[in-house]
Amino acid sequence: MTVLLASHESSLRHDSGPLHPERPARIEAVIRGVAAAGPAVVGVSPEEIDRAHLTAVHDPAYVDSIEAFCRAGGGNLDLDTHAGSDSWEAALRAAGAGIELSARLAAGDGDLGYVAMRPPGHHAVTNRAMGFCLFNNVAVTARYLVDAGARVAVFDWDVHHGNGTQDLFYADPRVLYVSIHESGIYPGTGGMSETGIGDAQGTNLNLAVPFGSNGWVHRAAIDELYGPAIRQFAPDWLLVSAGYDAHRFDPLAGLNLIGDDYGAMAASLAQCVPEQRSIVFLEGGYDLAALEESAAATVRGWLRPDWRAADPIGDGRDLDCLRRAKDVAAEYWNVG
Secondary structure (H helix, E strand, O other), X not given: OEEEEEOOOHHHHOOOOOOOOOOOHHHHHHHHHHHHOOOEEEEEOOOOOOHHHHOOOOOHHHHHHHHHHHHOOEEEOOOOOEEEOOHHHHHHHHHHHHHHHHHHHHOOOOOEEEEOOOOOOOOOEOOEOEOOEOOOHHHHHHHHHHHOOOOEEEEEOOOOOOHHHHHHHOOOOOEEEEEEEEOOOOOOOOOOXXXXXXHHOOOEEEEEEOXXXXXXXXXXXXXXXXXXXXXXXXXXXXXXXXXXXXXXXXXXXXXXXXXXXXXXXXXXXXXXXXXXXXXXXXXOOOOHHHHHHHHHHXXXXXXXXXXXXXXXXXXXXXXXXXXHHHHHHOOOOOOO
């Protein structure tokens, strides 16, 4: 088994601002985790994305404004999001990494793609940076794949809802977007009633879990609800927005997952898509030890069928949110 690991030194030069939690050391922690997971790792150094692929998702004027902003030295784009003079190159390479990995996987060069690059992407909308994100990396790859005729599922387990990805595909029935996130925190989107519009109704599924929830909810959600829905959707590709900030040691949120919870989710999701057709994209996660542990578990769960996850910490706690999510999804999918 082989992991194609996309990384580039430009990610380390992206300046997110002093004392910012989205810092270069995150990339180093994830790379250590992937390397420790066991499978062979082949490094991929992504090229800068072709502008046409970027503007298939982002407004051309917005792309121009980010380039000009970075070339002028950068600064704060909003209260949370900072860019520096080196951020333009980093963002272009991060945005193009998934496209490059998809081609390599389709050619049979590896079994799983992993994008360990920054800035992250799932909050970025078509014409605005948000939540540490400049361009929506996973959405750029998804758009590229569906425009080539594929059906794509995007699974987002970051603790924060991926508002940008949801917004970009809310009316597109070729993309199934699924998010499990903490209720009541940034960015304030991701309600269970947000299911898509027009022909895409039912292709947007959200599970907002309460503060303090542990991995039992996440694991049950995939096994009982989202796994069946994804299999019925029958994607050609599965892209994962892998934020690790639902980990119990993360400083920016309030859930109680452990590293093995990510491995258990990965193992379940791997059964929902053809082999060699999955790419993991780093999103959030701000405790370095938790990042390393969780990235390693993700790869082990995906590629090592002999690996067994430890149980989540705590009891099942509040599964009422899962029951409500099932009621919503049952309008569109055959779920238990």
